[in-house]
Amino acid sequence: MSPPFEDTELNINHPYYDVARHGIIQLAGDDNFGRKVITFSCCRMPPSHQLNHTRLLEYLKYTLDHYVENDYMVVYFHYGLKSLNKPSLKWLQTAYKEFDRKYKKNLKALYVVHPTNFIKILWNIFKPLISHKFGKKITYLNYLSDLREHLKYDQLNIPQEVIQHDENLRRKQKGKLSPVVKIPPPRPPLPTQQFGVSLQYIKDKNKGELIPPVMKETVSYLKRKGLQVEGLFRRSASVQTIKDVQKLYNQGKSVNFDDYHDIHIPAVILKTFLRELPQPLLTFECYDHILGITSVESSLRVTRCKQIIHGLPEHNYVVLKYLICFLHMVSHESIYNRMTASSLACVFGLNLIWPSKGTVSLSALVPLNLFTELLIDFYVNIFNSRTVPGEVLP
Helix, strand or coil: CCCCCCCCCCCCCCCCHHHHCCCCEEEEEECCCCCEEEEEEHHHCCCHHHCCHHHHHHHHHHHHCCCCCCCEEEEEECCCCCCCCCCCHHHHHHHHHHCCHHHHCCEEEEEEECCCHHHHHHHHHHCCCCCHHHHCCEEEECCHHHHHHCCCHHHCCCCHHHHHHHHHHHHCCCCCCCCCCCCCCCCCCCCCCCCCCCHHHHHHHCCCCCCCHHHHHHHHHHHHHCCCCCCCCCCCCCHHHHHHHHHHHHCCCCCCHHHHCCCHHHHHHHHHHHHCCCCCCCCHHHHHHHHHHHHCCHHHHHHHHHHHHCCCCHHHHHHHHHHHHHHHHHHCCHHHHCCCHHHHHHHHHHHHCCCCCCCCCHHHHHHHHHHHHHHHHCHHHHHCCCCCCCCCCC
8 A cells, every 4th residue: 555645735624534635536737728637546545444435435526526617637547456445346336327417528538547457347347337428538548658648747646656566567568668759858939939938038029018918819809709608718629729829829920719719719728828837927935825815814815815916026916917807807797607706716726826846735726716716806905006017907
């Protein structure tokens, strides 16, 4: 068994502390296109007599309930499932039945890493129950390196046991490994680059404009045509199309979103831009301060938000104000778009702030999302008292 998992942000008052403390289920950030990634690590499952599998199922549903309204993905690390900790077939059958359409609809992919004969046997048993549509979402990956093609590998908090098992599998190939692909050295960014470069870089290359062109254009388009679209920011878009649009922006070419006939493309582009900043818009320095928001008395939280926000560098503050003003506007149309401040916070929280090292734990999501929700709900109060020379208003 793996050594005890430690999540320094996990509180003993967590409703599922008895299960959560093992670290079996974790949030691993977003993939390249803004879809949440949840990991399930079998090697972290203790012996069956030490784990209530009914509670495990409840905790899995509790975790997914935060994300099922949006597109999401699951990575299942099979290594470490043994007779000692293996749940019964009856439990697995119950689990599949309990995951109704609500959970299956927006699941975009289920990656099964290091599948074994047990998995193949299970598949044959459950095949009559599994719909063809759901079956197409399952991808079997023999090696960890295969994950790199699908998501941000470095965000995955992969158990050391799984990494060691992967290395052992590769050694057993006895020289059958495919040649190592050499990764070319990184190229310097283009003068017109928008993604993956700092706000300062974009400002310097755009005659001192504080709001990056890609933000200005996506926000402007969504204001005109997306405010009443149901589920705005909840849906993903064609992966290839997003890559194509990013390339156009990075090359300084014009983008006409009308050509794509999909309102979710500018929405995904906006989220992608924020997520690819070298430092989050709310800055690494603010991360611990934001995590502390839940320990502040409710009546003082807006004031605390204001204090944190007003400590931001001028450029970050201006861009954040521009974005939150727009999200506040989106939330005012929630009767049509179903995107309340709380819904928007679930989508944007991790695009605005993340730790400088490691990944965001599930327990950190509550304060991060709460902070973002307060920014959106109390936009006027929080941002009204600081003006910046040269500020570009939305």
